[in-house]
Amino acid sequence: MSQIKNAACVGGGVIGGAWVARFALAGIDVKIFDPHPEAERIIGEVMANAERAYAMLTMAPLPPKGKLIFCKSIEETVKDADWIQESVPERLELKRGVITQIDAAARPDALIGSSTSGLLPSDLQAEMKHPERMFVAHPYNPVYLLPLVELVGGKKTSKTTIERAMLGVEQIGMKGVVIAKEIEAFVGDRLLEALWREALWLIQDDICDTETLDNVMRYSFGMRWAQMGLFETYRIAGGEAGMRHFLAQFGPCLKWPWTKFTDVVDLDDALVEKIGAQSDAQAAGRSIRELERIRDENLVGIMHALKSGNGGEGWGAGKLLADFEAKLWANAKKPEADLGDVKPLHILDTKVSAAWVDYNGHMTEHRYLQVFGDTSDGLLRLIGVDLEYVRDGHSYYTVETHIRNLGEAKLGDALYSTCQLLSSDEKRLHLFSTIYNAATKEAVATAEQMMLHVDSKAGKSVAAPAKVLDKLKAITEAHAGLPTPEGAGRFVGQKR
Numbered sequence: 001m002s003q004i005k006n007a008a009c010v011g012g013g014v015i016g017g018a019w020v021a022r023f024a025l026a027g028i029d030v031k032i033f034d035p036h037p038e039a040e041r042i043i044g045e046v047m048a049n050a051e052r053a054y055a056m057l058t059m060a061p062l063p064p065k066g067k068l069i070f071c072k073s074i075e076e077t078v079k080d081a082d083w084i085q086e087s088v089p090e091r092l093e094l095k096r097g098v099i100t101q102i103d104a105a106a107r108p109d110a111l112i113g114s115s116t117s118g119l120l121p122s123d124l125q126a127e128m129k130h131p132e133r134m135f136v137a138h139p140y141n142p143v144y145l146l147p148l149v150e151l152v153g154g155k156k157t158s159k160t161t162i163e164r165a166m167l168g169v170e171q172i173g174m175k176g177v178v179i180a181k182e183i184e185a186f187v188g189d190r191l192l193e194a195l196w197r198e199a200l201w202l203i204q205d206d207i208c209d210t211e212t213l214d215n216v217m218r219y220s221f222g223m224r225w226a227q228m229g230l231f232e233t234y235r236i237a238g239g240e241a242g243m244r245h246f247l248a249q250f251g252p253c254l255k256w257p258w259t260k261f262t263d264v265v266d267l268d269d270a271l272v273e274k275i276g277a278q279s280d281a282q283a284a285g286r287s288i289r290e291l292e293r294i295r296d297e298n299l300v301g302i303m304h305a306l307k308s309g310n311g312g313e314g315w316g317a318g319k320l321l322a323d324f325e326a327k328l329w330a331n332a333k334k335p336e337a338d339l340g341d342v343k344p345l346h347i348l349d350t351k352v353s354a355a356w357v358d359y360n361g362h363m364t365e366h367r368y369l370q371v372f373g374d375t376s377d378g379l380l381r382l383i384g385v386d387l388e389y390v391r392d393g394h395s396y397y398t399v400e401t402h403i404r405n406l407g408e409a410k411l412g413d414a415l416y417s418t419c420q421l422l423s424s425d426e427k428r429l430h431l432f433s434t435i436y437n438a439a440t441k442e443a444v445a446t447a448e449q450m451m452l453h454v455d456s457k458a459g460k461s462v463a464a465p466a467k468v469l470d471k472l473k474a475i476t477e478a479h480a481g482l483p484t485p486e487g488a489g490r491f492v493g494q495k496r
């Protein structure tokens with residue numbers, strides 16, 4: 001298996017369903033087995049959330065969505081799969097039995113990953129005929145957005161399996177980390193368990209309620225952890241002397257009574273009820289689906305912020321997203337301008353997402369510029385100015401923009417943009433873009449822009465090469481026959 005073409009998911013709950021979405025949105029056909037009578041509905045809802053999140057996450061050309069095929073048996077589900085992901089409930093006997101059944105029916109070269117949160121792969125592979133291809137692939141919820149997968153091999157897992165698994169997760173836009181030795185709960189869940197135990201004590205002992213505890217996390221170190229881990233953060237906390245100073249300063253506290261987490265709190269009915277009631281109050285009537293949507297919007301926002309971090313190079317999960325998008329663009333067919341039927345070029349389709357809407361309940365100002373920027377990027381790709389071209393040292397920069405807002409775009413509205421070239425020469429590219437409401441076909445906004453071809457290292461405008469100018473000229477000549485768009489050349493203050 002060099003590339004995953006067919007995936008199989010055994011178990012379609014919260015984690016299994018989100019694996020289905022991750023595979024399908026990476027263009028991979030997925031066979032699914034889950035005996036739950038409502039499996040199709042549940043997975044359909046996860047898919048809908050995932051598609052909604054991806055529409056906000058990226059404008060890169062995703063491959064056509066993989067097919068979802070619901071099967072009646074494990075055997076039928078796994079027999080042709082390249083990657084099989086087991087996500088059944090967290091009980092050793094159940095998981096081991098299912099994995100043994102998968103092993104018997106799968107191709108000998110198929111990879112078998114388990115989503116277990118803490119069981120040892122050696123225990124899971126104990127009864128397999130081909131245990132060398134089995135490993136833990138432990139993801140984080142929501143699997144379709146959070147990129148991490150902990151890859152853990154058991155005693156019988158081969159090195160090649162882990163290497164192939166690393167390539168597999170990369171193909172679907174995830175970040176594989178190999179855990180050197182198997183241990184219950186691996187790395188992520190060990191850390192979470194420590195925090196969870198301490199949190200339960202703090203609630204039990206009435207030190208704080210669930211909302212206060214969550215606030216302590218999300219207004220402080222939770223934000224740090226999204227972009228740097230524990231050690232990098234503490235290195236900075238050590239000041240100029242770095243990690244060594246941090247250890248000298250806070251090392252002695254380890255001996256102080258700052259934790260109770262090695263004791264196990266008694267999760268009796270009273271504590272369960274106390275936590276349940278505080279958590280209900282915190283949710284303030286929001287359903288789980290609503291909370292999932294808020295979570296997804298926030299995660300997308302964080303990933304976007306991280307994508308432009310580190311001087312635009314991207315940082316952490318944002319760099320991973322930028323690299324994944326660059327691959328999608330490189331794999332996509334080189335776009336060609338359709339000049340057969342002369343009209344403004346249709347450039348992109350998008351949707352007004354919740355993160356784009358302001359306190360007036362409509363798409364906010366800077367998102368228009370974002371869509372126009374994405375539109376000019378789309379036009380540039382049509383004349384061969386893509387990421388490779390930019391990496392080679394040349395680009396087009398916008399030097400002037402005039403936006404008119406003609407109508408409102410509301411949450412969830414489908415939009416598309418078009419672009420008409422008004423003129424061009426060896427340096428200049430003068431364009432007129434329009435954003436339309438896809439349902440009403442009414443123009444929502446227009447932008448007239450001037451872009452200059454630049455040598456990006458020198459930071460100076462220079463003539464574009466013939467390979468770009470030839471394509472540009474063909475579009476400009478075709479568009480010369482179009483009427484000048486209403487609004488072109490308008491200035492602010494002009495009567496209308």
Ligand SMILES: CC(C)(COP(=O)([O-])OP(=O)(O)OC[C@H]1O[C@@H](n2cnc3c(N)ncnc32)[C@H](O)[C@@H]1OP(=O)(O)O)[C@@H](O)C(=O)NCCC(=O)NCCSC(=O)C[N+](C)(C)C
Pocket residue numbers: 373374376377396397398399400427428450451452454459460461462
């Ligand atoms: C580097 C820069 C773009 C240009 O600086 P320069 O090399 O000094 O160029 P000149 O100012 O001399 O201009 C070269 C020729 O172009 C003519 N010109 C300049 N501006 C306009 C205009 N608004 N309208 C018409 N013509 C214009 C100028 O008269 C010169 O003509 P000649 O006949 O004498 O050659 C520099 O301006 C710069 O760095 N600007 C900042 C760019 C920027 O950061 N833009 C925001 C980025 S957003 C973006 O780019 C979006 N996207 C394209 C990536 C989607």
